Amino acid sequence: MAGEYANSSEYIQHHLTNLTYGRFADGEWGFAHGPEDIAEMGFMSIHVDTMFWSIFLGGLFLAIFTLAARSATAGVPGTLQNICEMAVEFVDDNITQVFGSRPNAIIGPLSLTILVWVFLMNMMDLVPVDWIPYLATMAGIPYMKVVATTDPNATLGMSVSVFLLVLYYNFKIKGPLKFGASLVTHPIPHWSMYWFNFILEFVDMLAKPLSHGLRLFGNLYAGEMIFILIALLPFWAQWALSLPWAIFHILIIALQAFVFMILTIVYLTQAHEVDEH
Amino acid sequence: MNINLTMLGQAISFILFVLFCMKYVWPPLTSIMRERQQAISDGLEKATAAEKQLEQANESAGLELEEAKKQSAELIAQARTRASQIEAEAKSKATDEAARIVEGAQAEIDQEISRAREELRAKVGELAVEGAERILEASVDRAAHEAMLSKLSAQL
Numbered sequence: 223m224a225g226e227y228a229n230s231s232e233y234i235q236h237h238l239t240n241l242t243y244g245r246f247a248d249g250e251w252g253f254a255h256g257p258e259d260i261a262e263m264g265f266m267s268i269h270v271d272t273m274f275w276s277i278f279l280g281g282l283f284l285a286i287f288t289l290a291a292r293s294a295t296a297g298v299p300g301t302l303q304n305i306c307e308m309a310v311e312f313v314d315d316n317i318t319q320v321f322g323s324r325p326n327a328i329i330g331p332l333s334l335t336i337l338v339w340v341f342l343m344n345m346m347d348l349v350p351v352d353w354i355p356y357l358a359t360m361a362g363i364p365y366m367k368v369v370a371t372t373d374p375n376a377t378l379g380m381s382v383s384v385f386l387l388v389l390y391y392n393f394k395i396k397g398p399l400k401f402g403a404s405l406v407t408h409p410i411p412h413w414s415m416y417w418f419n420f421i422l423e424f425v426d427m428l429a430k431p432l433s434h435g436l437r438l439f440g441n442l443y444a445g446e447m448i449f450i451l452i453a454l455l456p457f458w459a460q461w462a463l464s465l466p467w468a469i470f471h472i473l474i475i476a477l478q479a480f481v482f483m484i485l486t487i488v489y490l491t492q493a494h495e496v497d498e499h
Numbered sequence: 500m501n502i503n504l505t506m507l508g509q510a511i512s513f514i515l516f517v518l519f520c521m522k523y524v525w526p527p528l529t530s531i532m533r534e535r536q537q538a539i540s541d542g543l544e545k546a547t548a549a550e551k552q553l554e555q556a557n558e559s560a561g562l563e564l565e566e567a568k569k570q571s572a573e574l575i576a577q578a579r580t581r582a583s584q585i586e587a588e589a590k591s592k593a594t595d596e597a598a599r600i601v602e603g604a605q606a607e608i609d610q611e612i613s614r615a616r617e618e619l620r621a622k623v624g625e626l627a628v629e630g631a632e633r634i635l636e637a638s639v640d641r642a643a644h645e646a647m648l649s650k651l652s653a654q655l
Contacts, residue, residue, distance in 0.1 A: 242503075263503070265502070265503050267504060276512060280516045287520070294527060296531050299535075306528060307532055332517050375501075378502070379505070379508070380509065380510070
């Protein structure tokens, strides 16, 4: 498939570029037609492909689960209900183990949404890398990145949302005074070192959403990159590498969805623990 | 790696998805799962209770069976005694009856013997008179010899 490109680096570059809609330097809004356009737009742009695939897959997740919840029965469950209940039970077990049995209406649905949504977005990685971009090109769409989680905007958007929720709980459970105190009183509980503690704790706090989002992005980006590199091989040789990598990737997509969910639960748990040290 | 408005859009859609999930997915599914758990634990409890009941029923059935056996054994013993009683009664009655019949027969025989003896005696008297008449070729006056005749028949 690399034949239509001048060279392989252009092919890779094309596959790693999002379909971007944004504001040009002259104030006009429109689709970017190359890396220069995207650089010109800067922050005032949006990745249409990321938004489309993430919302499409999120809607798919909610449609499936709402359908299962609508027709759910406490008697013998059907196949769809079984699958959905497995996911719910898995999430619920993990919450009970980490978060405990504190009453909280948000953490359950939040974790379930993360697990299934991220899993579905990751799973788009298993669709052969050229299929959807090729179809999109035929339809006149210049760029199409299918895997939303290979876009740091998507992963950071989620991790920052989780971070804001963690801040909210910190304020709500500990109160602004105790929360402020927790930022400055350790690791060295002496007033003269409070400034130093604050720097440490502040960096630690900011590192959480960053590492949370970038971990998922990095794993999926690297996986996607390898698929693209494999796609540069002649078509008759690709399967020898892409098949083992895809099989291995099944593990990664599930594992990264799970890790993202568990970290969310862990951060929320930390926000709820008052006397930790 | 460009950070742009996509991040905001993603955060908004994320929040909306979570809210939707909070309202329409999580509560119904978890409540139904809890309901089923309750139903299963109720069922298990009931099964245990039923098992215990069955055990009790078996036990009482065994006791009743034993009681019935005892009763039947008693009845059989009673029946045996009654039967042997009836047998003994019947035997004694039959013996009595036989004795009575034998006695009656004996009496009849005695009567018959005495009657025959009487008849014989009378006949012998007549024969004696007739013989005497033949011997004497004359009639014997019965009235004149009555005393002698009856003495003779008494000797027989």
